[in-house]
Amino acid sequence: MEFSSKLIEQAVNEMAQLPGIGKRTALRLVLHMLKQPAEQVKFLSEALLKMREEIKFCKSCHNISDEEVCDICSNPRRNQSLICVVEDIRDVMAIENTRQFNGIYHVLGGKIAPIEGIGPSQLNINSLVEKVKLGGVDELIFALSSTMEGDTTVFYIYKQLKGVEVKISTIARGIAVGDELEYADEVTLGRSILQRVPYENAMKSS
Amino acid sequence: MEFSSKLIEQAVNEMAQLPGIGKRTALRLVLHMLKQPAEQVKFLSEALLKMREEIKFCKSCHNISDEEVCDICSNPRRNQSLICVVEDIRDVMAIENTRQFNGIYHVLGGKIAPIEGIGPSQLNINSLVEKVKLGGVDELIFALSSTMEGDTTVFYIYKQLKGVEVKISTIARGIAVGDELEYADEVTLGRSILQRVPYENAMKSS
Numbered sequence: 001m002e003f004s005s006k007l008i009e010q011a012v013n014e015m016a017q018l019p020g021i022g023k024r025t026a027l028r029l030v031l032h033m034l035k036q037p038a039e040q041v042k043f044l045s046e047a048l049l050k051m052r053e054e055i056k057f058c059k060s061c062h063n064i065s066d067e068e069v070c071d072i073c074s075n076p077r078r079n080q081s082l083i084c085v086v087e088d089i090r091d092v093m094a095i096e097n098t099r100q101f102n103g104i105y106h107v108l109g110g111k112i113a114p115i116e117g118i119g120p121s122q123l124n125i126n127s128l129v130e131k132v133k134l135g136g137v138d139e140l141i142f143a144l145s146s147t148m149e150g151d152t153t154v155f156y157i158y159k160q161l162k163g164v165e166v167k168i169s170t171i172a173r174g175i176a177v178g179d180e181l182e183y184a185d186e187v188t189l190g191r192s193i194l195q196r197v198p199y200e201n202a203m204k205s206s
Numbered sequence: 207m208e209f210s211s212k213l214i215e216q217a218v219n220e221m222a223q224l225p226g227i228g229k230r231t232a233l234r235l236v237l238h239m240l241k242q243p244a245e246q247v248k249f250l251s252e253a254l255l256k257m258r259e260e261i262k263f264c265k266s267c268h269n270i271s272d273e274e275v276c277d278i279c280s281n282p283r284r285n286q287s288l289i290c291v292v293e294d295i296r297d298v299m300a301i302e303n304t305r306q307f308n309g310i311y312h313v314l315g316g317k318i319a320p321i322e323g324i325g326p327s328q329l330n331i332n333s334l335v336e337k338v339k340l341g342g343v344d345e346l347i348f349a350l351s352s353t354m355e356g357d358t359t360v361f362y363i364y365k366q367l368k369g370v371e372v373k374i375s376t377i378a379r380g381i382a383v384g385d386e387l388e389y390a391d392e393v394t395l396g397r398s399i400l401q402r403v404p405y406e407n408a409m410k411s412s
Contacts, residue, residue: 011257041258051217052247
């Protein structure tokens with residue numbers, strides 16, 4: 001692609017570094033910005049910069065936060081003895097949207113993935129183990145994705161907590177609500193039978 | 207969508223204003239930026255701001271440019287008496303990429319579209335008409351999209367130039383190279399027969 005302007009070229013190249021945005025899309029976005037009032041682009045540019053430079057991570061759960069301790073951790077109405085362990089900030093948002101969870105979170109920041117060079121020390125695992133060892137935590141719910149990396153991460157933390165008195169559970173795996181059985185994969189369908197729940201419990205959905 | 211951070215929310219909202227980027231994609235992009243070094247985000251943010259604030263439009267052809275007059279208009283090896291009239295900056299890039307055109311351009315900045323409230327005065331039409339009336343232009347090639355708005359725009363300019371001595375042509379419409387006839391629409395196929403070209407000319411493709 002040839003640009004008649006270095007300024008455009010630079011803007012396109014920077015935009016195209018974002019995941020899922022190729023050069024063509026980047027150009028479309030940049031040309032759109034050119035048609036917008038300069039203020040609009042200033043707002044965008046400043047919002048991104050400010051977000052990146054001022055964002056804090058909650059001291060306690062490592063969720064993104066505008067304060068030292070996030071709104072969830074500092075909320076007295078949340079159950080501080082029930083911790084849901086997730087990979088990512090997006091998982092916190094997804095679970096919050098269900099309005100089914102009243103505990104607090106612990107964001108690991110990823111999964112153990114030796115192939116990508118991510119070991120336990122790069123994740124927020126130590127702070128979780130210490131928090132549990134300090135006491136006051138009744139249960140850890142692991143809500144990690146059901147992949148080899150996710151399972152490895154859960155197992156690693158499980159081993160670290162050997163001997164510590166805390167209940168450890170994982171979110172239920174099964175057939176998604178509304179899905180048809182015949183299209184479910186065998187592993188999920190198999191697990192959903194082995195881990196069947198009493199009918200009365202299943203009805204307590206919300 | 208609920209955000210635990212106002213900074214994130216603002217960044218997502220600004221990103222989601224871009225065309226084709228929804229809230230979910232915006233969030234994915236913003237969270238990606240959070241994982242990047244702060245410098246990377248600074249580069250992006252500054253490139254966008256700089257581009258929007260410092261970009262110039264060529265005085266002569268209205269193409270984007272880093273100088274008062276763009277590289278194409280100021281190139282002595284380009285034929286200044288042959289002007290290709292296009293809607294958009296992207297069209298200039300597309301035609302430049304073919305390396306088949308040695309004239310200069312005139313960027314209208316859009317098409318006449320009364321429904322969207324775009325009249326001739328919002329487009330760079332006057333400067334084109336004046337340029338042609340001043341003399342020195344042998345031919346105008348209209349390379350606008352073949353829609354009602356495109357045709358209206360060409361017709362409007364054509365009328366403005368009545369009595370002015372200049373050759374006016376439009377790019378050829380026809381079956382795309384590599385396309386199969388049976389899938390072509392009737393109008394295009396019909397035109398491609400009416401506007402057939404001598405075989406020897408057709409072979410001079412590049």
